[in-house]
Amino acid sequence: MQRYLMNFDTRRMETRQTECLVIGSGVAGLTAACQLARHGHHVLLVVRDTLQDSNTSKAQGGIAAALGMDDNPELHLADTLVAGAGLSNESVSRMVVTEGPQDIRWLAENGAEFDHNADGTLSLGREGCHSRNRIVHSHGDATGAEVARALNAMAAREKNIRTLEGCYVVDLLVHQGRCYGVTALWHGRKICLRAKHTVLATGGLGRLFQHTTNPEGATGSGMAMAARAGAELTDMEFVQFHPTALALKGCPNFLxxxxxxxxxxxxxxxxxxxxxxxxxxxxxxxxxxxxxxxxxxxxxxxxxxxxxxxxxxxxxxxxxxxxxxxxxxxxxxxxxxxxxxxxPAAHYMMGGVHTDIWGRTNIEALYACGETACTGLQGANRLASNSLLEGLVFGRRVATIIGKTRLPQAEAGLFWREESLAAEKHAGVLADREAGQQILSRYLGITREAQEMSVGEEKLSQLSASYEGTSADTPAELDLRSALLCGALIFHGAQRRRESRGAHYRSDYPDKDEFLRQHFGDRRKVYDEAERFGEENIAAAVTLGMV
Missing domain, CATH: 3.90.700.10 (Succinate dehydrogenase/fumarate reductase flavoprotein, catalytic domain)
Incomplete structure (x- = not known):
């Protein structure tokens, strides 16, 4: 895996310093930025296009929360675990559904306008796999746009938040297991953004597929840069396809x-x-x-x-x-x-950068939240409208833990450099990106099979080979490189999980727990955490006598 995507030397680059660097302007990133600023932290909020461009602004259905008189967090938890097909982390899920209502109230208190009934109570809708009406919505089907509007207005009022729009973050700067910021492209020039704390909230990767509900920037860039830097990623095989995208010639994939x-x-x-x-x-x-x-x-x-x-x-x-x-x-x-x-169209990634219950990754001073992260809530299949809820809860929790974290002083004169990459120009970047989308759509779609995936994996590997060892200096090529790496990670996870579970359906292993049944027979008492991280951890569990 190529560590850096462009030639650079931080000693010769324009450098900006901040306490907290937040990358992404969806619900998770904006919540983290606003919560950090309100507690006195200085924030640099970086977005690749504009503050209005995010998956959050496109979300229609709403935010799931146990706010009805006939509802409670335990019922919401039960529905979340059913949808997650046995792979949701129960303690994380319980925390999210318990704390979530307070975060929705925080949004409302700070200007978000949700739909109400004639008697003044919240109007609550119903979506798939929910046992109660618990979907908080705004203007009928424009909830995401309202949440984004309210959070952007909050951010604009915060004096401790500076915003850098049109900035494409390229790579994380990590030294001895600690993150110190990123390299980026801004108006065509290379810059260095140094920070005590870095928060990845860059969204999903639906644009890896031909048909998707996601905006143009959803190419998995945050997951890819985290992987190159040595962060742990998990559950990458679980890509959710939304059942109902508008299917008309000449029409974008509207949800x-x-x-x-x-x-x-x-x-x-x-x-x-x-x-x-x-x-x-x-x-x-x-x-x-x-x-x-x-x-x-x-x-x-x-x-x-x-x-x-x-x-x-x-x-x-x-x-x-x-x-x-x-x-x-x-x-x-x-x-x-x-x-x-x-x-159906590619819609949501359940996997991503592995975090703990506070959004911390295995790299010190690096955090992840929102769709970029794999917190354990979504399991193998996200429950409808739990994504905005997760973004709110983990955006706040990341801000909370940053406020409690004391880091040692950074080493004086610390710098990073990569100057060995070939400055090779690729004329067919857009064509290669379309080819990658065709490969993933064909071999990693709703139904998967081992031999077919092997063919697709080889095709993607051949496509990636021509880019290895070369420098990427344009957003188009950077998007392609992120997509190629994330595609390879999805293939890897999909091949190794030899069972059908949630959004990952194997026609050659159609049953849940097929892998465990074939390899261990009746000896299937495996710790949940070992199982959810796949075959390697199951093998480790056997070695340690856990089964």
Missing amino acids: ISEAVRGAGAYLLNSEGKRFMPERHPLAELAPRDVVARCIFQEMTRAETSHIWLDARHIEKVTEKFPMIAATCRDYGVDIEKDLIPIA
Whole structure:
């Protein structure tokens, strides 16, 4: 693995110094920045485009939290563990669902406007795999945009927050297990950003796939730079495909929120018949991995590029989902009268940079939160609307632990240098990125199989080979390099997890716990932590006498 992606020498670079460096402007990054600033810490908030460009601003459904009179955190916990298919960390999950309501109240107290009923209580929606109405939403289906607006307004009011927009972070600067900041490209020039504490909140990697609900910058850059620096990554095989993305030629992959199904919409196959009631007791509100897989099977059976979502019978559907209705109308679909063509699309990464319950990584002074991180909450399949909740909770907790952490003084004169990379120009970067997307979509999609994955892994390796040992000096090539590394990590995890669990479905190992059954027979008492980190840890558990 190539350690650095560009030639640089920190002694000759423009350098900026800060106490806390926060990379990313989604819910997790903005929450961490605002909480740090309010407790007197100086923050440099760095974003690759603008503050408004993030997955958070695109989120429609809402934030899950036990705020209803008939709800409580234990019920929310139970639903989270079911959706996570046995791999969610129970203590982390309990912490998130217990602390989450206070963070939503904090958002509301600081300007976020959520929908309310006529009696003044919060209007709570229902989504897949939730046993209660607990989805807090805003303007019907524009929750993410409202959360982003409120957090951006908070950040703008904080004198302790400086913002650097249009800054592409390239690599982490690590010495003897401690992070001291990053290298970056800003307006075409190389700069060094030094910090006592560095927070990765760079989002997901949906753009590794041809069809995705994610914005352009979701190429896994934070995960890739962490991996190059020696951070531990885990659960990379678990990529969630959202069941219902708008599927029209010439239309971007616009998400049709799960809340539409929560309000009563049906999935119809190419013959116009419902199929989910016979596939799962929760029908259209089954866990996302189940719904996406059933849709994919129906599309494969009928050899079609989409199926249908029927929301015509929902009372006041346009009023309930104004953004979805307007977008569909722009592309000739009236959701009150027409069936909506939909297909699954890459949506969310459950894996990522491994952290503890405070967002700390195995590298000192490096933290991760949001979709970049793997905290243990999401398990093998994220419960709907738990992502904004996780970002709020862990953004705050990262800020809290930074405030309690005392680091030794940095070494005087510490510098980093990489000047051995070939300055080779690659003319086909965009074509190679499309080729990488085709490989991952073809071999790491909703259904996977060992021989097929081996073919895809080899193709991706060949694509990566021409870039090894060369310097990347443009955002386009940096995005490609991040995508190639993250793709390789997904292949590695998907090959080694020889079972089907949550979003990871193996046609050659269709059963849950297949790996354990084949290798250990009845000796399947393996600690949860050993199991969730895959085959290597299971083997280690055997060696240590844990099974």
